[in-house]
Amino acid sequence: xxxxxxxxxxxxxxxxxxxxxxxxxxxxxxxxxxxxxxxxxxxxxxxxxxxxxxxxxxxxxxxxxxxxxxxxxxxxxxxxxxxxxxxxxxxxxxxxxxxxxxxxxxxxxxxxxxxxxxxxxxxxxxxxxxxxxxxxxxxxxxxxxxxxxxxxxxxxxxxxxxxxxxxxxxxxxxxxxxxxxxxxxxxxxxxxxxxxxxxxxxxxxxxxxxxxxxxxxxxxxxxxxxxxxxxxxxxxxxxxxxxxxxxxxxxxxxxxxxxxxxxxxxxxxxxxxxxxxxxxxxxxxxxxxxxxxxxxxxxxxxx
Amino acid sequence: xxxxxxxxxxxxxxxxxxxxxxxxxxxxxxxxxxxxxxxxxxxxxxxxxxxxxxxxxxxxxxxxxxxxxxxxxxxxxxxxxxxxxxxxxxxxxxxxxxxxxxxxxxxxxxxxxxxxxxxxxxxxxxxxxxxxxxxxxxxxxxxxxxxxxxxxxxxxxxxxxxxxxxxxxxxxxxxxxxxxxxxxxxxxxxxxxxxxxxxxxxxxxxx
Numbered sequence: 001x002x003x004x005x006x007x008x009x010x011x012x013x014x015x016x017x018x019x020x021x022x023x024x025x026x027x028x029x030x031x032x033x034x035x036x037x038x039x040x041x042x043x044x045x046x047x048x049x050x051x052x053x054x055x056x057x058x059x060x061x062x063x064x065x066x067x068x069x070x071x072x073x074x075x076x077x078x079x080x081x082x083x084x085x086x087x088x089x090x091x092x093x094x095x096x097x098x099x100x101x102x103x104x105x106x107x108x109x110x111x112x113x114x115x116x117x118x119x120x121x122x123x124x125x126x127x128x129x130x131x132x133x134x135x136x137x138x139x140x141x142x143x144x145x146x147x148x149x150x151x152x153x154x155x156x157x158x159x160x161x162x163x164x165x166x167x168x169x170x171x172x173x174x175x176x177x178x179x180x181x182x183x184x185x186x187x188x189x190x191x192x193x194x195x196x197x198x199x200x201x202x203x204x205x206x207x208x209x210x211x212x213x214x215x216x217x218x219x220x221x222x223x224x225x226x227x228x229x230x231x232x233x234x235x236x237x238x239x240x241x242x243x244x245x246x247x248x249x250x251x252x253x254x255x256x257x258x259x260x261x262x263x264x265x266x267x268x269x270x271x272x273x274x275x276x277x278x279x280x281x282x283x284x285x286x287x288x289x290x291x292x293x294x295x296x297x298x299x300x301x302x303x
Numbered sequence: 304x305x306x307x308x309x310x311x312x313x314x315x316x317x318x319x320x321x322x323x324x325x326x327x328x329x330x331x332x333x334x335x336x337x338x339x340x341x342x343x344x345x346x347x348x349x350x351x352x353x354x355x356x357x358x359x360x361x362x363x364x365x366x367x368x369x370x371x372x373x374x375x376x377x378x379x380x381x382x383x384x385x386x387x388x389x390x391x392x393x394x395x396x397x398x399x400x401x402x403x404x405x406x407x408x409x410x411x412x413x414x415x416x417x418x419x420x421x422x423x424x425x426x427x428x429x430x431x432x433x434x435x436x437x438x439x440x441x442x443x444x445x446x447x448x449x450x451x452x453x454x455x456x457x458x459x460x461x462x463x464x465x466x467x468x469x470x471x472x473x474x475x476x477x478x479x480x481x482x483x484x485x486x487x488x489x490x491x492x493x494x495x496x497x498x499x500x501x502x503x504x505x506x507x508x509x510x
Contacts, residue, residue, distance in 0.1 A: 010340055017343035020350060024429045027436055035470060038462030061466060063459075070459055 040073060045090035046131035048072065050105050050117075052139060055085040057107060057115030064089050064105075064117045071095035074117065087137060089117075099129040108140045321486035328420035328485075341418035342425075349426050353409050354433070361401060361434035362441060365393055369445035386446050386457065390464045393438040395473055400501060402430035403480035407493045420485045427481035468508065476504045 036042065052058075055077050064072035072091035080086050091099060103121040110116075117137075129135075163170040183193035188201035195201050222228050327333055369389050376385040406427050411419055439461075447453030465473075483496045 010344065013347045014340060014343040017347045017350075020346070020429055021425060024425075024432045027432050031436075032470070034458070035461060035465045038458045038465075040462065061463070063463075 040090070040092065044093040045072070046093055046096050048089040048091050048099070048129070049132065049134040050087040050089060050137040051080070051134060052085050052087065052107065052137035054139065055079075055087070057109045058085070058087055058117070062114070062117055064091065064119060066095070066098045066119045066121065069095075071098055071119070087117075096131075097128060098124075100124060100126040101129055102126045103129060103135070104138065105135055106138045106140055317487060317489060317492055320488075321483075324416075324420050324486045325482060328417040328424075333417045338418055342421045345418045345422035346425055349406075349409060349422060350429065353405060353426070354430060357402065357405050357430055358433050358437060361398055362437045364397075364401075365434075365438040365441045366445070368393060368397075369442050373445055386442060386460045387464050389442045389445075390439070390460065393442070394435045395464075395469060396501075398434045398438060399431045399473070399477050399480055400497065402434060403427050403484045403497055404494070405430065407484045407490065407497075423485035424481040427484055428477055431477050431480075472504050472508050476500060479504075 048064075058074060058077050060074050060076055062074045063070040064074070072089045072095070074087055075090050076088040078086050078088070098121055099119060100121045100123060102123045103119050106118050106120065108116045108118065162168060165171065180193045183197075184190050186192045186198060188195075188198045188205075191201040191204065192198050195204060220227070372389050372392070373382070373385045376382045376388070406423055411423075443453065443457055447457070479500045480497060483493060483500065487493045487496055
């Protein structure tokens with residue numbers, strides 16, 4: 001191979017090697033820029049301060065999510081002078097519209113997985129949350145309730161043990177239930193179990209048979225042809241006729257009473273005249289008494 | 304010199320030689336036009352030999368891992384962690400180590416001395432970068448398929464996984480792997496050093 005062609009070949013290889021390096025550097029620079037964008041270095045943010053009593057589960061870099069979408073990132077966690085924990089969050093300005101004055105911030109810790117910082121905005125018509133605002137962070141920690149759950153479970157197991165122990169009320173009840181079910185499986189079935197024995201059940205059954213016979217006899221006396229029911233029906237019909245007649249009699253009595261009422265108006269005049277006659281007669285008798293030989297001296301003598 | 308000191312000196316010697324090679328390779332006086340041409344030739348020759356095969360294999364490996372992780376997390380109701388797991392497993396841990404091991408196992412190219420050191424250094428970083436890019440693309444496709452609607456949550460996950468500490472650790476790891484592979488001549492020492500760097504950076508990340 002002559003010298004110029006060797007030089008051209010070398011130059012070609014050199015260009016390819018440089019191209020490889022340039023592609024690699026470009027990829028590295030692009031990746032670093034992509035990571036910086038992904039970490040929100042070029043995004044405008046507004047601060048938000050969340051206060052809570054315990055910083056467990058909160059770490060710088062964790063997301064603040066709204067409806068599952070990350071809207072902010074924890075920048076720093078610090079202890080305030082009053083002993084409360086301050087969580088400083090950078091909220092992306094374009095996502096700040098999801099944060100309202102009525103929004104609620106929660107930190108949820110499951111038994112598995114890391115804690116989740118969430119914001120709930122039920123009223124999106126409320127005024128937007130101003131930048132730098134301080135809000136309480138509510139904690140919902142499943143693992144914090146574990147000791148309580150374990151204690152309750154232990155109490156439950158102890159109660160169960162007490163219930164199922166030999167001679168416990170529950171065990172006695174079960175024994176009674178067993179006795180009753182044993183009776184129920186006897187000849188007289190449930191009746192024997194309820195009445196306390198087969199003898200009593202037999203008595204009850206005999207009583208019922210007797211009652212049935214009585215009912216049959218009563219049925220015959222009452223509802224057979226010429227029975228009490230028929231007789232009562234006839235009596236009722238007769239009674240109805242009597243009532244009609246009584247009603248007519250009453251009407252007549254009413255008429256008589258009306259006549260008597262008319263006659264009683266003349267009685268007043270008659271009475272006055274009779275009284276006047278009586279008075280005149282009385283005066284006449286008095287006059288006769290004053291005449292001799294009927295007169296007598298009237299005197300009052302002391303006793 | 305006592306026997307123990309001699310043993311220590313013998314043990315340290317490869318590292319001192321490696322340091323000498325590194326210093327020589329990255330001294331400005333070494334970078335003559337001839338050496339630059341040698342670096343290009345050496346880099347291209349090795350890249351042509353290893354790179355396509357490695358990118359293809361790492362792509363297949365990524366596909367398998369993404370499939371396993373996505374399916375398993377779906378079955379256990381933990382699909383929210385699938386993407387972050389895949390990114391951490393492939394891009395942060397596995398692919399840089401695989402790239403370094405591949406370059407270490409490849410026979411040396413035509414160049415020698417400084418050209419070989421620099422070209423191998425660059426090749427490790429090139430392979431790590433390209434395979435990681437392929438793995439990230441496969442992770443997106445494996446998770447969301449051919450739809451652009453997963454891009455938002457994907458970007459968010461990338462932001463969560465690649466925190467500043469993780470990014471610095473990844474860059475440092477790739478550089479140390481590249482330097483180790485390029486300068487240490489004995490294979491056993493190279494793998495030992497790679498393992499040491501991996502453990503060291505894991506400890507730093509955890510701290």
